[in-house]
Amino acid sequence: MPLASLTGSRLRERRLTAGLRQSDVAAQAGISASYLNLIEHDRRRVRGEVLERLADVLGFDRAALADGQDAALLDGLRNAAVRGVAAAVELEPPTDLINRFPAWAAHLVALDRRAQSLERAVEALNDRMTHDPHLSQSLHEVLSSLSSVRATAAILAQTEDLAPEMSVRFHQNLHHDSERLAAGAEALVAYLDAGSGVEDQGIAAPQEEVEDWLSAKGWSFTDEELTEGVATYPAPLGSAAARTLAQAYLAQAADDARALPMAALTQAVAKLGPDPFALAERFGSDPLPMLRRLALLPELAAGLVTCDASGTLTFRKPADGFPLPRFGAACPLWPLYAALGRPHQPVDTVVAMAGPDARRFRVLAWGGLLRPFGLRGPELHTAAMLILPEAAGSTPALPIGSSCRVCPRTTCPARREPSILSDGS
Amino acid sequence: MSHHVLLIEDEQNIAEAIEFILTRDGFRVTHLGAGHGVARMVQDDRPDLIILDHMLPGLSGLEILAALRGDPATTSIPVMMLTARGRDRDVAERAGADRFMSKPFSNSEILAEVRAMLGL
Numbered sequence A: 001m002p003l004a005s006l007t008g009s010r011l012r013e014r015r016l017t018a019g020l021r022q023s024d025v026a027a028q029a030g031i032s033a034s035y036l037n038l039i040e041h042d043r044r045r046v047r048g049e050v051l052e053r054l055a056d057v058l059g060f061d062r063a064a065l066a067d068g069q070d071a072a073l074l075d076g077l078r079n080a081a082v083r084g085v086a087a088a089v090e091l092e093p094p095t096d097l098i099n100r101f102p103a104w105a106a107h108l109v110a111l112d113r114r115a116q117s118l119e120r121a122v123e124a125l126n127d128r129m130t131h132d133p134h135l136s137q138s139l140h141e142v143l144s145s146l147s148s149v150r151a152t153a154a155i156l157a158q159t160e161d162l163a164p165e166m167s168v169r170f171h172q173n174l175h176h177d178s179e180r181l182a183a184g185a186e187a188l189v190a191y192l193d194a195g196s197g198v199e200d201q202g203i204a205a206p207q208e209e210v211e212d213w214l215s216a217k218g219w220s221f222t223d224e225e226l227t228e229g230v231a232t233y234p235a236p237l238g239s240a241a242a243r244t245l246a247q248a249y250l251a252q253a254a255d256d257a258r259a260l261p262m263a264a265l266t267q268a269v270a271k272l273g274p275d276p277f278a279l280a281e282r283f284g285s286d287p288l289p290m291l292r293r294l295a296l297l298p299e300l301a302a303g304l305v306t307c308d309a310s311g312t313l314t315f316r317k318p319a320d321g322f323p324l325p326r327f328g329a330a331c332p333l334w335p336l337y338a339a340l341g342r343p344h345q346p347v348d349t350v351v352a353m354a355g356p357d358a359r360r361f362r363v364l365a366w367g368g369l370l371r372p373f374g375l376r377g378p379e380l381h382t383a384a385m386l387i388l389p390e391a392a393g394s395t396p397a398l399p400i401g402s403s404c405r406v407c408p409r410t411t412c413p414a415r416r417e418p419s420i421l422s423d424g425s
Numbered sequence B: 001m002s003h004h005v006l007l008i009e010d011e012q013n014i015a016e017a018i019e020f021i022l023t024r025d026g027f028r029v030t031h032l033g034a035g036h037g038v039a040r041m042v043q044d045d046r047p048d049l050i051i052l053d054h055m056l057p058g059l060s061g062l063e064i065l066a067a068l069r070g071d072p073a074t075t076s077i078p079v080m081m082l083t084a085r086g087r088d089r090d091v092a093e094r095a096g097a098d099r100f101m102s103k104p105f106s107n108s109e110i111l112a113e114v115r116a117m118l119g120l
Helices: A003-018 A022-029 A033-040 A048-058 A067-083 A095-100 A102-131 A133-158 A164-192 A206-216 A223-227 A240-259 A262-272 A276-283 A287-294 A335-341 B012-024 B038-044 B061-070 B088-094 B107-117
Strands: A303-308 A313-317 A347-353 A360-370 A380-389 A398-400 B004-008 B028-032 B049-053 B079-083 B099-102
Touching: A003 A033, A003 A048, A003 A095, A022 A033, A022 A048, A067 A095, A067 A102, A095 A102, A133 A164, A133 B012, A133 B107, A164 B012, A206 A240, A206 A313, A223 A240, A240 A287, A262 A276, A262 A287, A276 A287, A276 A360, A287 A360, A287 A380, A303 A335, A335 A347, A335 A360, A335 A380, B004 B012, B004 B038, B012 B028, B012 B107, B028 B038, B038 B061, B049 B061, B049 B107, B061 B079, B061 B088, B079 B088, B079 B107, B088 B099, B099 B107
Parallel strands: A347 A398, B004 B028, B004 B049, B049 B079, B079 B099
Antiparallel strands: A303 A313, A303 A380, A347 A360, A360 A380
């Protein structure tokens, strides 16, 4: 049934339910019975003044009859069907449901949206509970304090002949542990209740602190700020480790800015496109700093991830629609890891991120090799991957995900653990 | 002669409470705040039972347990493991712990377990 026919079907349904004759309704609406018949059987599109008169005669809310609302409802129902357990079953188009039970249809769509929202929350919480070392440490701190409070309080309450010096000692312990418990519980609640940046909660990882700070600054400094040393990390940047990381970031960004001035880079991108390898050749630069500089161009809306030889993500600038794992390892199919394993070879791949809309990206990665311990010492591998939004197209795309734990691709041969989105969770 | 309990726990206040509870009940308690020195300690003054925390600085409780179970001289010493994480229970039992106690525990629970493990 075509979308435009929805209103006619609903008018007929309402007239029959009300026990009204076609000719009577047509007369009251100022149209012929034959025209109403065509409308009701979806052979004429009804809108404007005629629709308003028919809505008044049949007691409809005019706005609810508009095609736009039905279209949104129809899309919502289709999404619900695709996402539901019956995804593999060929479902009938849900237009009849909208026509006959519009309130139920709207309720179904609302429930599906609620389910999606809860699913996202579960993914985030599961990711934290499974991989978050800070949460684990916080829970351990709270339970240890609680153990001590419980044991000490019981001694004080149940030992009638407790020596005075022991009583003083245990009271001091109790006070110390109750303070520690209160602080730990507050930090834990703040963390689990996180609605804002993690830097406010006192238990963020240093890397997260730095990334939050950069995000708040729009991920960029001017070349002048960097090269003249004006750019500094803010005083409230929580931990000493975060300040060290921020200093290292600024020093590297300053080196990049000197080697690849933004004005010249912007001109070259306009001519060559955002191809880091062509641009690196043009500037005689190593591709790694080029990837970092391109990630800072606002017009590209690009993401960037870097990793060390262990595969640990050492920098994460997100791109819209390309979720980056906050904890734990990323998807092993990311071309970032292909570059890590094949240093000094360009990797240029179109990928499709797992998810309902299968967003496509062009990712460009490069692996580097450092020898800080000399030629005989161990070599240090590193890699970076630029993430560029890619328009839909026919180019085959490598299916990837964010991390196995939240990836719905159940049959992926690269999977290392079950997904919470599958039955094997 | 009183039974000797070796307590390996880095949380000082928890250790003081456990030591008090056991000492009051007639046990002789030796406390270590970390796993280093356990082997010499066990050799010099063999305990009848070891209470071992799971998360310790340096050597973890599981590493200490593995070392104890790998040495014929100490493999038969009963070990009770303390942990704040319930999911560590299976790991501890597979590693050879005789008992497992989750924090926060009560004084009467830990005392009852120690007595039971020593057949008292």
